[in-house]
Amino acid sequence: MSVKPRAIHFGAGNIGRGFIAPLLSRSGYHVVFTDVDKGLIDTINEEKEYGVHILDTNAAADGEEAEVQKIIHVKGVLSTTDDLIREIEHPKLKLITTAVGLPVLDKVAPTLAKGIRARRLSGGGTINIIACENAIGATAQLAEKVRAHLADEDAAWAAQHVGFANCSVDRIVPPFDDADSVLDVGVEEFFEWIVEGPSLKGAKAGRLDVPIDGMTLTDHLSAYNERKLFTLNAGHAITAYLGHLKGLATVDASIEDADIAAVVRGALHGEAGAALCRKHKFDEREHAAYIEKIIVRFQNAAVKDDVVRVGRQPLRKLGRGDRLVGPARMCTEYGVAVRHLATGIAAALWYDNTEDEQSVEMRRAVAEKGLEKYVVELTGFEEGSDVHQHILKSYKELEGWKKV
Numbered sequence: 001m002s003v004k005p006r007a008i009h010f011g012a013g014n015i016g017r018g019f020i021a022p023l024l025s026r027s028g029y030h031v032v033f034t035d036v037d038k039g040l041i042d043t044i045n046e047e048k049e050y051g052v053h054i055l056d057t058n059a060a061a062d063g064e065e066a067e068v069q070k071i072i073h074v075k076g077v078l079s080t081t082d083d084l085i086r087e088i089e090h091p092k093l094k095l096i097t098t099a100v101g102l103p104v105l106d107k108v109a110p111t112l113a114k115g116i117r118a119r120r121l122s123g124g125g126t127i128n129i130i131a132c133e134n135a136i137g138a139t140a141q142l143a144e145k146v147r148a149h150l151a152d153e154d155a156a157w158a159a160q161h162v163g164f165a166n167c168s169v170d171r172i173v174p175p176f177d178d179a180d181s182v183l184d185v186g187v188e189e190f191f192e193w194i195v196e197g198p199s200l201k202g203a204k205a206g207r208l209d210v211p212i213d214g215m216t217l218t219d220h221l222s223a224y225n226e227r228k229l230f231t232l233n234a235g236h237a238i239t240a241y242l243g244h245l246k247g248l249a250t251v252d253a254s255i256e257d258a259d260i261a262a263v264v265r266g267a268l269h270g271e272a273g274a275a276l277c278r279k280h281k282f283d284e285r286e287h288a289a290y291i292e293k294i295i296v297r298f299q300n301a302a303v304k305d306d307v308v309r310v311g312r313q314p315l316r317k318l319g320r321g322d323r324l325v326g327p328a329r330m331c332t333e334y335g336v337a338v339r340h341l342a343t344g345i346a347a348a349l350w351y352d353n354t355e356d357e358q359s360v361e362m363r364r365a366v367a368e369k370g371l372e373k374y375v376v377e378l379t380g381f382e383e384g385s386d387v388h389q390h391i392l393k394s395y396k397e398l399e400g401w402k403k404v
């Protein structure tokens with residue numbers, strides 16, 4: 001039996017293979033992927049390794065080959081079988097992570113509950129669970145869903161032996177098909193994984209028994225979470241929706257457009273950034289540098305990130321606490337005028353992609369309910385309020401941006 005500590009990662013997709021597993025693997029964990037996709041799990045078990053290609057725009061411009069990091073000795077188990085429950089019982093298991101998409105946590109929760117019960121009955125030790133999804137408090141949401149499936153004695157055991165820690169994950173990992181193996185992934189060099197330290201359980205409370213190289217622990221996660229979601233994700237979404245409107249295919253092409261870059265910079269520096277600095281007391285100069293570094297990441301042509309990937313599921317992205325309406329609401333709370341963010345929200349409302357169910361539902365609702373009422377329903381900004389008016393005004397103006 002391997003003596004290595006083990007980690008199970010739910011979702012062997014882009015973030016799982018391209019971000020979380022590489023950090024776990026280089027920190028000495030044996031990584032077990034679990035996924036609903038049988039073909040993917042079979043391939044993981046056949047190939048047992050894959051490459052992480054670092055997509056660096058400068059190297060690509062100089063005609064250099066991308067650096068490839070090999071991830072070896074990985075294993076896969078199908079998430080719908082009892083093999084997964086046996087993995088959760090495994091005495092060497094230390095950590096469970098997820099990157100499946102926020103709505104899928106509903107499906108992961110009953111399996112985790114079953115695994116926690118099995119672990120208790122088999123005398124297993126303490127584990128930690130971290131949901132690496134693009135949402136504030138994703139692990140807390142998962143914890144609540146898991147508890148709903150636990151019997152009292154299992155819940156009592158879990159309260160002692162299972163840590164649920166929220167986190168913020170940041171690395172752009174688009175779909176990648178420039179390699180021979182379907183398991184290979186292409187990633188930007190940058191990454192940031194910030195985890196709520198006080199929620200971790202183990203030999204020493206507040207930290208992992210086997211630390212992860214590249215993971216930062218913090219006592220102030222909510223500030224970092226909002227900083228990331230309301231900057232990286234906000235700017236990314238605005239770039240994608242405006243790019244789509246102008247008929248541009250990728251994020252790098254969109255951010256090269258001067259009109260789009262002006263809206264993105266206006267939204268991030270003068271609005272979301274101003275509100276974040278007021279709320280969390282971030283140093284203004286450091287925050288401005290953080291924003292500009294993100295814009296350089298968007299400009300990375302080697303990443304070739306499709307606007308339809310970044311704009312996927314617009315209704316989720318228009319959620320009240322999410323990347324567009326969230327910072328706009330924070331602005332109103334901290335006395336910052338909302339203009340460019342209103343343009344971003346309007347651009348999201350224009351997002352018309354028949355292959356995206358949420359886009360279809362949203363465009364139908366705009367037509368059936370009328371924009372005025374629908375904006376109130378989605379954003380909570382009252383009809384006639386300053387932000388509501390600016391969303392409507394931008395929506396009209398953006399019609400002129402549409403590629404005919």
Ligand SMILES: NC(=O)C1=CN([C@@H]2O[C@H](COP(=O)(O)OP(=O)(O)OC[C@H]3O[C@@H](n4cnc5c(N)ncnc54)[C@H](O)[C@@H]3O)[C@@H](O)[C@H]2O)C=CC1
Nearest residue numbers: 011012013014015035036099100101102107133134172173
């Ligand atoms: N791709 C990126 O650059 C980033 C993504 N994220 C977040 O990470 C999460 C995953 O995103 P991606 O990796 O891009 O998606 P993806 O679609 O590449 O991977 C998701 C994987 O989850 C699997 N899955 C679906 N239902 C499952 C279930 N019930 N049990 C186990 N596996 C299941 C899918 O088969 C797929 O392999 C999302 O919440 C996303 O917002 C966060 C930061 C960066």
Ligand SMILES: O=P(O)(O)OC[C@H]1O[C@](O)(CO)[C@@H](O)[C@@H]1O
Nearest residue numbers: 134170171172232233236310312
């Ligand atoms: O994964 P989501 O929430 O649909 O949004 C795409 C966003 O997530 C990322 O994949 C990573 O943070 C970004 O590339 C993008 O802003």
